[in-house]
Amino acid sequence: MNNWLKANGIHLAIIGFFIITCFVYFSPVLQGKSPAQSDVIQAKATATEIMAYKAKDGKAPLWTNQMFGGMPTYQIWAQHPYNGATYIISLVKTIFPDPVDVVLLYLLGAYLLFCVLKINPWLAAAGAIAFAFTSYNFIIIAAGHSNKALAIAFCAPIIAGLILTLRGKYWIGASLTALFLALEIRSNHIQMTYYLMIALLIFIGIEVYHAVKEKKLAEFGKAMSFIAVAVTLAFMVNAGKLWTTYEYGKESNRGPSNLTTDAVEEKNGLSKEYAYGWSQGVGESFTFLIPNLYGGSSDTRLDEKSNVFKTVQGLGVAPDQALGLAQQMPVYWGEKAITSGPYYFGAIICFLFIFGLFIVRSRLKWWILSVTILFMLLSFGKHFTLVSDLFFEYFPLYNKFRAVESILAIVGLMVPILAIIAVKEAMSGSLDQKMLIKKLTWSAGITGGFAVLVALIPTSLFSFTNSSNQQLLDGLTEVFQNNRGIAQTVIDSLIKDRAALARADALRSLLFIAIGYALIWAYLAKKMNMRFAVILLGMAIMIDMWQVDRRYLNNGNFATKSDLSNFQTRDVDAFISADKDPNFRVLDLSVSTFQDASSSRLYKTIGGYHAAKLKRYQELIDKQLTQSINQDVLDMLNTKYIINRDRQNGTYRMTSNTTAAGNAWIVPSIQFVKNADEEMKAINSFDPKKEAIVDEMYKGLIDSKRTIAADPNAFIKLESYHPDRMEYAYSAPTDIIAVFSEIYYDKGWNMYVDGVKKPYFRADYVLRAAQLEAGNHKVVFKFEPVSYYLGEKISLAGSVLLLAGLGFAFYRENRKKKTA
Template sequence: MSNWFKRNGIHIGIILFFIILCFVYFTPAFQGKVLMQGDVQKAGATQSEIMKYKELDGKAPLWTNSMFGGMPSYQIWLKYPKNITTHIIDFIKASSPNPVDIVLLYLIGTYFLLSVLGLSPWLAAVGAIAFGFSSYNFIFIEAGHSNQAMAIAFYPFIVAGVLLTLRQKYWLGAAITALFVALEIRANHIQMTYYLFIALLILMGIEFYHAYKNKQLKAFGKTLGVLVASAFLGVLVNTGNLWTTYEYSKYSTRGKSNITTDSAQPNNGLDKDYAFQWSQGIGETFTLLIPNAYGGASQPMLDGKSAVAKALVSKGADINQATGFAQQMPVYWGPKPFTSGPWYFGAFVLFLFIFGLFVVKGKLKWWLLGATVLSILLAFGKHFSLLSDLFFHYVPLYNKFRSVEFNLAIASLCVPILACLAIYEATKPGADSKLMIQKLKTSAYIVLGILVVLLAVPTVLFSFKSDTHQDLIGQLSQVAGGDQSFGASIAAALIDDRISLFRADALRSLLFIIVGIGVLWALINKKIAQPLGLIIIGLVVLTDLWSLDKRYLNDEKFVAKAIMNQHAAPREVDEFIMRDPDPDFRVLDLTIPTFQSADATAFHKTIGGYHAAKLKRFQEVIDKQLTGSLNQDVLDMLNTKYFITAGKDGQTASMQANRTACGHAWFVSEVKFAKNNDEEMQAISSFDPSKVAIVNQEFKHLIEDKRAGAPANGKIELTSYHPDHLKYEYSTDKNSVAVFSEIWYPKGWKMYVDGEETPYFRANYLLRAAVLPAGNHKIEWKFEPNSYFLGENISLFGSIILSLILAMAIYREIARKQPA
């Protein structure tokens, strides 16, 4: 045991240092406070019904009616208990408060990867800090993109596993690759997993080229086989969540359009404008070096000392008015609709990346460079359509994802790795110090020269004007009663403020790079001991990134749990509706952007909500029937029992009951057939849903074969409500068509009449309907998706195999290190 501590003591010490860093940065989290994360609050609202029944039943329902009329809950929250990685992630989350768990994964994962690359613990720690504290890794956390952040945190572990396998350490490499591929997928952000897959394809392409060149294709084939098997095992472990997601995706907004005549709807995948809405501006690449090159975040940053405030004071405004006005001015001037902050990798880290292009040799450098360049080009999205359109139209699955700027997550890992390799090459024993100093100077001339020019003449490359600059001048002029000169002068002052922010951060980056170059020069010339030099470089990197991260994720973002609970408290009108004993009805809240907000889902089953992949049919109904003007017939068939509207004062909310809501289920007296989806959509534009059912002709045989007629005194009522298990009782004097105010989703819902499974069909474009036999009967609707239940059993099988491989890899490593 003492030998083990001697061998690993420095690693334990560095991990303890990482823990201390997290404790200091996130002190409020250790004091019981919670981070105000917008997306986490949204997620909590959308999960309200799921968590309610999870507490009652001990397990979450597979379906929820809390938003968009209803959708599978595995697209919102589900446990997947037979997946071993579910429990590993639960353990990680329980080991430290949010968000310390994710930041520790950033740091430990990168440290492990760089150790696999053979770097010293001190240098690996520098690289871990460079990646872990990269600005967007913290911005993701602040925004509440927890799954996305965790998916990125597993990147280094996967790359380490792949590199170990490429070195023919098959058992260890395969075990690590399989485990962390499984964890990566379970983090449930397929977009980030997809981007890593693209980067690894580049790596394998380079490896294949060298294997072919060196006539080692047989060894490469074996390695590739091990990696494919490892990745397959990671997929196998996640069969439950992957199968359900794949199955659902065909019916979601990521799938094909149901309407053929609507040119606004993409035939497959997302609309391109929507997918590329968050594209990184080409000039915004400079934020990797100068964080405020484009003004930083969309949130206000100016104060009473700003040029805008001074300009207003010069025109007669008092300082308080001028300060308040300046605080509302947009400093971010990039092309994105808004941003939470810049992609910043650290000034000296980026300098080291450039330096690494000169001093690092070998295929790993070309992979890091290639993956970095591709990720940056793809992040440009609509601003570099030559490449982006190629990927969007021809690369499988690429058009399923939005916010293409997230491609930069790959660069955020590759840049620190090459930066650390540059330090290693420049300072390793036997390195030509004169040659390294020469290349250090070349790198300095390039990077410092750019910074000096931009400091002197910022407008040589940048206009500091957004695309809506003229609109802003017009708005400012209107504030001054149509005074154009006023608008122009305030807009000019805003440009001055943006230039000041740019210059301040350019100078900041210049200083960090100069200090870093000085320390690296001393290391190359052996003026200081290597551990001390690396510690100083680590402090330079940490100080740079730490101070930048504090702009976006700081102590003020943490609040007491009581304050968080108050934020989610229902209004008086919500409490009134919640007292309705009816277990299943819907609400339309018009006080919020109902189809983009999750607020109402916290308290009601709403026809609105927020989800990035809602059902395609529901989105089409929103676009055609509920946008611009509300179609009352559609609201009635959705059993929209209450409308929430703004009061006369614009602040309070009031409630209005909808007397024509159709209820949970009803018999119709007439069925009208539509030839296709387009005709079906057109038919529900104006009809009486309480009497008429619009049915697509593809289901005609299910109705005519049963000879259904109009019931004389038919009655049907809901007797038991559970999100994924509904019970009805009905009586009718003849075979009759009943429409249920439940969303049609064919992959899992089954209908039983007196315990016998009975076919059903789609009605009114969105709902379920069936021909019910005459008499008094009981109906059960059960959501029993085979993709979940069979998928979970396959996940269990994969989890057992993964556990055995991990055990074997650990055994072999222990046996290998035992003294003879």
Template structure:
């Protein structure tokens, strides 16, 4: 008898994921409050000397105080800041050093982000708060957001940047998260919320005045928009894409309008600087000068380019020696050889990468790097593709001249790219993207959105790659590289050998350190995957590990011993005997040429004097050309026409320059030339006390071309933005003023006896004017339309943003039907 067949049904295949924990019953606002208190306590613990009244001696901040001293002095005296200063380079717009009362009222929000606390505590809190808000609006849980926020806020590069004084760059980082959150929300269909966050973030981002950072961020956001465009084309959802883009464009217009003052004045100034269009045709004087190219010259812009080895510092902080002033142990080879065994702290030039020098590495934490790589493997969706591709792009761009074929294409053809220098500064964007990817990865894992099998495979691959690299470098790294730096040539061979030994030791110890941290982080994740620990334990464990990691490395570059008393931090601003001697001069206005410092790379003397030199990243191009052609050679004729009354030599001794021509003088002859090159080259073969060179563009103004000088012209009163002269002559004259040309129509206005008059550019970079016979009062006054009109627009737009912010806050607690799209909740699906 045949057996009866039993019909079986195959069970459907199920996909195993790590079960997401139940939602906590604690009020989310309480959790947010705990997170904010955590940020405050962490920053206070790290920067507690700030509460004792101590400060960090930051080179850039001291330089800024010196450069802006005339501005702040007159601001205190007059109750408002002058818009022009003569403290450096013969004169320049003051708002390119210190922006007086910008009309962007939305900047008050930055103080809220800072908890109304000064730097550094306030700045680091703000970076954490901005990242946290982004994570929460993405629907991430508070503990996940806390992990990412601490990792971002305490990124080692942030300590390095703050110690160096790059504070505006740090302020810019605080609003990255708000901008990204707005963009993502808009393209996920929450148009009003997205546009509002985007407008607020961009208004604040532009307002801190470090345009290079939002520019780089925008490049990466274009990738995200491109990915979404491709997706929506495939899915036939172009209507929603264009709607979201329209909302974002409206938000951007509002943000730009709120910063009209800053953007308009900067754009106007940039036209006449090293970043603007060329003035001179190519010459052999200084081909790296930006005067012969539009934007910055390639060699100048690419000086700070990473090498491929520099990129490994995201994983191993001591990969290429850390910093150019790296702390080493007292028993190190360097300390023993230099006799510093008993010193409290020993610093050595351990950095051996391709940068001219650096204060520290771009280290994001070995655990964050591991989670970033794991996320690239196990997550999915457009956010993943954006973060991975944008990170790769920023890494490639940071290589600068070391990946010339790629970066030169960007430099030559991508809009505005050649206006910025130091390619490795894009590392700050890389760090943001890596940390966001790592945070997103953990969020997806704890919410149970990734299959267990896929998680295990991703854990093995990411852990194997990162831990494997660390293990190989820890064991065999000493034999892979030369550990030599181009700067080693200045040291004794025995010292170089000691440095190389210490560089090898640092690589080995840091590679083992990163290895152990990766193993610990991967172990926690594996325990969670096996359901041995809860998501809360996983997240708390990762928070502690990441904090321990970046806290420990960060303290190498900024710790309590970095703080000093305020008077110590500003010791460089104390007057020297030579400064006190010069300041006894009762003349209203003269200039000083200081050769005891690098005259065109130091702003410190500007604290005491009006300088021929100074320091600024964007000098007026005509003045830079004078430097390249004449001032770098200390040409006395050019110094004379710039009214350099005092010259301090390399030994710090001062001499009075009796040939200085004063604030204004009458000349006998005008020489007309046809080109800019002829204009500047003519200065080499003429006496500026009797002759003026004028370009043919002013041929209608120059008058007779020859004059019979008689009488005098003197400076009657001085204010940075208002110069008053008295002239007295028996015949018509042509006066040359030792003031820098900035124009035409960019703010300087001339008046003769209270009536507006024209004036011309002479001697390539100075001002000249026809003066009729008789007694007259001549006034030069700086009233830039870009500033005053910009203030009106900025005030209106920023007030609109503040009103929207108030409505947004009210709406969270008492819904306003008309603003339904502004409601924050955790239902956003990030893919």
């Protein structure tokens, strides 16, 4: 034990330092506070029904009716009890509070990678800090993109496992690859996993080239066979998650369109306009080096020291009004509709990255450079469509993801890797000292020189305006009573303020470049020993990154848990909540109905917030509930209450929808249509209680020879409600067609009549319907997705095999050390 502690003491010390660092940065967690993350608050609202039934039943339902009429819980919150990765993530989250857990995973994963690259532990720690504290990694925490943050955290250790395997450490490398890939997939952010896979494909391609060149195909083939087994295991562990996601993806708004009449609608995947909605500006990439070059975040505000304030006040405007106008001015001047902050990789790291391009001899350099260039081009999206469109049109699955700028999260890992390898090689003693100092000076000159130019002549390099400048000028012209000259003067002042922010950060970056240069030079010139130089370099990197991160995630982002859960209940909420009907829906027009989940914490709504709705429901929203609201569609969705807000006085008003069709009803007739286009057209105007609109594809499920009538004595009613089990009772003297105000999803919903499984079909574009025989019977709808239940059995097998593989790999490695 003592020998083990002695051998690993430095690693334990660094891990301890990481833990302390996380708690210092997030000190409010020591007071019991949690981050007030907008997306997490939204997510909790969407999961209200799921968590309520989980507490009641001991397990979570796989379907929820809380938003968008109803949808699977796979992409909201679903238990995967046989997935071993679930328990590892839960253990970390149990030990460490949010967001300490995520940042610690950033640090530990990157530290493992740098150690695998045979980096000195203290330098490896500096590299881990550089990656972990990349601004985007903190910005997404502030926004509440928890799954994305976890997925990013597991990228570095996956690369570490892959490198170990290719180095000939087959068992330990493949086992770690399987483990971290399983955790990556379980994080449930397919987009980040997808981007990582593209990077790894490039890595493997380069390795294939070198294996052929060096005539080592046998060793490479063996390594790849172990990696193939590792990937298979990781997929097996997540079979329940992946299978359900794949199945649901085809039916979601990532899947093919059902309509052919809408020219804008994509046949498969997302529209380019939607996918490219958040594209990185080409010039904005300089924020890697100078964070406030483009004004920071959309929330950046000017104050009394700003040029805008002084200009407006100089026009005779009262100070409070001048300040109010200044604070309304958009400081961020990029082309994104809104941004939480820039991608900042650190001035020192950018300087060392350039240094690495000059001196690093490892073939990793060419992988890092290839990925960095490609991913930057892809991040430009609509601003540089030549590469983006090629991937969007031809690369499998690429068109399923939006916000293409987020691919830069992988670049945020690539850049520190090369920067730290550069320091390692510079300090290895194997390179000529004069050459190193020369290349170091060139690197400082390139990065520092750019910072100097921005500091001295910012407006000569950048316009500090965007495509919205004319709109802003028109708005200010109206404010200043059609005086365009004054409006232009205010715009000119705003440009000066934007340039001043860029200038200040350019000088700041120049200072850190100078510090980084001085430390590396001092070591090369033998003025400082390696350990001291590395520790000081790590501290400088941390200070640099820490200061910028605090702009976007600081103590002000935290609140007590009681404050976070304390939603104000309105009078209309209390009234609606008193309704004991178990499954009616609400249309809340007082919020952004289809982009806000706040109402879902209280009611089952026809709106909500989720990036992956059912495609048919999205089409229903677009055609029937957006530009104008179709009352017939509200009725068929059993929309019992409508909430509005008076714009004048801010009061809320609730209206009862007396024509809501109910949970289920009997229709006297069916109108058959040829396709989805006709089905959508038919529900433009119809009486859902009198007819059902049904696609001809379901004719085989309806026996036209049996008498169907709407006898006045017939009835059907909901007797028992559970999110994934609905029980109805009906009585009818003749056969009937019943329509259920439940969303149609045939990848799991089964219908049973008196315990016997029976067919059902889709009606009214999104609902379920069935032909039921005469008599008194019970109808039960159960959500029983094979993809989940069989997938979980595969997950169990995969988890057992992974655990066995890890155990054997570590046993084998330990035995090797003892016999060495």
